[in-house]
Amino acid sequence: MDPPTFFFFLFTYKRCLHERFIVSIFYFTLLSTRTLSLDPKFEACEPKSCGNGPIITYPFYLYDKQEPFCGYPNFEIACNDSEFPVLSISGEEYIIRTISYTSQSFLAVNSLAYQDPCPRPLHNLTLHRTPFSVSPSHVNFTLAYDCVEKPEKVATFPVDCASNNTHRSFGIFRREYVAQEGFSFGSCQKFVDIPVAADSESDANRLMKMSYVEILKTGFVLNWTAHSCLRCKNSGGRCGSDKQEFICLCPNGQKAHSSCKNGGINWKVKICIGVVAGFAGISATSAACYFYYRRKIRRYRTSSVLLPKNITSEPSSKNSDMEKAEELLAGVRVFTYEELEEATNNFDPSKELGDGGFGTVYYGQLKDGRSVAVKRLYENNYKRVEQFRNEVEILARLRHPNLVTLFGCSSKHSRDLLLVYEFIPNGTLADHLHGPRANPSALPWSTRLKIAAETANALKYLHASEIIHRDVKSNNILLDRNFNVKVADFGLSRLFPMDRTHVSTSPQGTPGYLDPDYHQCYQLTSKSDVFSFGVVLMELISSMPAVDITRHRHEINLSKMAIVKIQSHSLHEMVDSTLGFETDAKVRDSVSSVAELAFQCLQSDKDLRPDISQVLETLTRIRNDGFDLERADEIIDVGVANDDDDDDGAVMMKSGQLVTSSPNTVMVKWDSSKE
Known part of the structure; x- marks a missing residue:
């Protein structure tokens, strides 16, 4: 050589x-x-499916496919090659149609309704000494067997297969009311009370048009009580039980009390x-x-290139990294882990403000006296690092009165990834509409309209900055003590190239708020935020959550319910009764106008939706028509409107009109030149 x-x-x-x-x-x-x-117990508790039913995981377990320690004794589910999983409660078998692990509830139907052409339940639902309870959103349906006579003044639901020439069997609602009407139940041999899911007058009317078998198949919602699995699941573990005590099973074989974050091999x-x-x-x-x-x-x-004489690979120092980070983040401070650990009292669980899919938020107080919210991202996950970097890069260059302020962050080399925000003391919009802070008197229509306009103003600023939020929802709209809006949580936000109409990316967001066009076509646009904002508008009008499995199956998604109600001129059925919709004409006209705007935002075709600037302009018009909380010269700036803006009337309804034109107004596509 x-x-x-x-x-x-x-x-x-x-x-x-x-x-x-x-x-x-x-x-x-x-x-x-x-x-x-990988621990055998961890692998044994992998979520399983059963037929066409929901995924089965903690606190439930399939006795033939999972081990008993994957759940609790009363949560044992049989599959038996049936279409849906079956749960036994007090000796009766119930088919589980849907499960919401977030709200800890499931929809159950007596198995006889599917297995027997003439179902005749013989036992009342007994929940004594079980972890289950019936949801408050239900009505009692009574099956009366072998009665000599039947009520004449109320509707009955005949059970022909259990009747003969001398004795009749039938179903009725509100047995106590029937008794008050003079009917004697002493002529009946047996009664069975069955809960049926119903949370509105329209549900009750719908039930009255069914047969008794269809009523049984409607089912009812049961809530359960068990230790939350969220923290364990988010830390990479799987939940289970040991002698009826909750445990978090970690991939490495460790058994933790709540999460696998601090575990080791x-x-x-x-x-x-x-x-x-x-x-x-x-x-x-x-x-x-x-x-x-x-x-x-x-x-x-094969070449005559000479070897370079000096090639160095000097590692940069930690101080140099910190300086470069502060330089890159344009004034956003880089905190040490120790500073934030002290500010939150070593991340004291009692200081938790919230716990979501990306991390836990803690209340903290810095040495300079500022109150802060510290988001601690879940570790050991590449997506979390990307989310951390994304949120810092976006918030570092944004300054707007209706966006939450980022005070700083930890170094990406820190023990944990930490984001430090200004502390907003009054909770989220969701808290005030349908959460723990719900108080009708504290959130009149004028305040809700102000919140809608300020949220739209924040989104307009984001879109003008070439940013799509991607996760607009009432839980990400924070409120200060004066109910001023601070839009938060930019972990899913996407920088949007202005020279393109859309970006192709896998759908991310929150169920109930996700743009159907984005979900189907994988094309993200600023109109995706507009759809989500339309759901928020309907939350402001109805005080209902975006998703609620206790509602009728066609109304579980608030967006779908809103479209149907507005098209059928039944908006009044979903308006929050505390707003004065039925008694105050000005409130009624204003709410109807906002509902019309929400209807436009919720269109499946993105080209039929307005852009956020047009949404803000319409909300400002509605506020100026009698619901502005401040002086006219202090309203949100939406630019100078031309006198010929009335042409927009073909598409967008102005303040004061009713919603009778909703099915027609969406036939004209919005001008998307501002996109």
């Missing part, structure tokens, strides 16, 4: 060791860790991982360096 080739080999080999060895060790360590640390596993990773890494590095050297030497021999 000639001297130049020899020296080139040495240099190449050193460089190969420097780069490839580290990368190889890293990947083989990950693979070895996964191979050696035992020392024997660590040694095995180190040995295997070491040998595998050395072998892989040697092979990689050999082929790397062969490729480089071939290029060297």
Whole structure:
């Protein structure tokens, strides 16, 4: 080997060791860790499906597919090759149609309604000494068997297969009311009371048009009481029980009380991982360096390029990283982990403000006296790091009175990824509409209209800054003590190139608020935020959550309910009764105008929706028509309107009109030139 080739080999080999060895060790360590640390109990509790029913996981478990420690004793579910999972409660079998693990509730139907052409339940639902309770949104349906006579003044639902010439069986609603009408139930041999899901007058009217079998198939909602699995699940664990005590099963075999965040692998596993990773890494590095050297030497021999004399790879210092980070973030302070740990009293659970899909938010107080909200992102997840970087980069360059202010963040090399925001003391819009702070007198229509306009103003600013929020919802609209809006949570936000009409990306967001056009076509536009904002407008009008499985199946999504109610001229059925819609003509006209605007925002075709500037302009018109809380010269700036803006009337309804034109107004597409 000639001297130049020899020296080139040495240099190449050193460089190969420097780069490839580290990368190889890293990947083989990950693979070895996964191979050696997956715990059998953790794997045994993997969520399972049963027929066409919902996914079964903690606190439920399938007795033939999962181990009992994956749930609780009273939550044992049978599959039995049936279409839906079956749960036994007090000796009766109930089919589970849907499960909401978030609200800890499920829709149950007596199995007889599906298995028997003439179902005749013989036992009342008994929930004594069970973890279940019937949802308040229900009515009692009574089956009366073998009666000598039947009520004459109320509607009955005949059970012909259980009747004969002398005795009749039938179903009725509100047995106590029937008794007051003079009917004697003493002539009946047996009664069975069955709860039926119904949370509105329209539900009750719908039930009156069904047969008794259809009523039984409607089912009812049961709530359960069990330890929350959210923190364990978000930390990478799976929930289970040990002697009826909650445990968090971690992939490495650890059993934690609440989450796997602080868990570790035992020392024997660590040694095995180190040995295997070491040998595998050395072998892989040697092979990689050999082929790397062969490729480089071939290029060297076929070219006359000289080897550079000075090649350095000096690692930057921690202080240098911090300086560069502060420079990059344009004034956003980089906090040390210790500072924020002290501010939150070592992340005291009693200081938790909320716990979501991305992390836990804690109340804290800095040394300078400022109150802050510290978001602690869940660790060991690539998506969390991306979410952290995304939110910091976006918020660092945004300044608007209706956007939450980012005070700072931790270094990306910190023990935990932490974001530090201004503390907004009055909770979220969701809290005040249908959550723990709900108080009708504190949120009159004028205040709700102000909140809508300020939220639209924040979104207009974002869209003008080439940013799509992607997760507009009432839980991300914070309120200060004067009910001023602060839009928050930019973890899903997307920078939007202005020279394109859309970006193609996998749908992300919150069920109930997600743009159907985006969900179907994977094309994200600023109109996706407009759809989500339309759902928020309907929340402001109705005080109902965006998704509620206790509602009728066609009304679970608020957006779909709103479209149907407005098209059928039944808006009054979903307006919050405390707003004065029925008694105050000005409120009625204003609410109707906002509902019309929401109707436009909720169109499935994005081209039929207004852009956020047009939405804000319409809300400002409605506020100026008698519901502005401030002086006219202090209203939100939407630009100077032209006198010929009335042309928009073909599409957008002005203040004061009713919603009779809703089905027709969407036939004209909005001008999307502002997109």
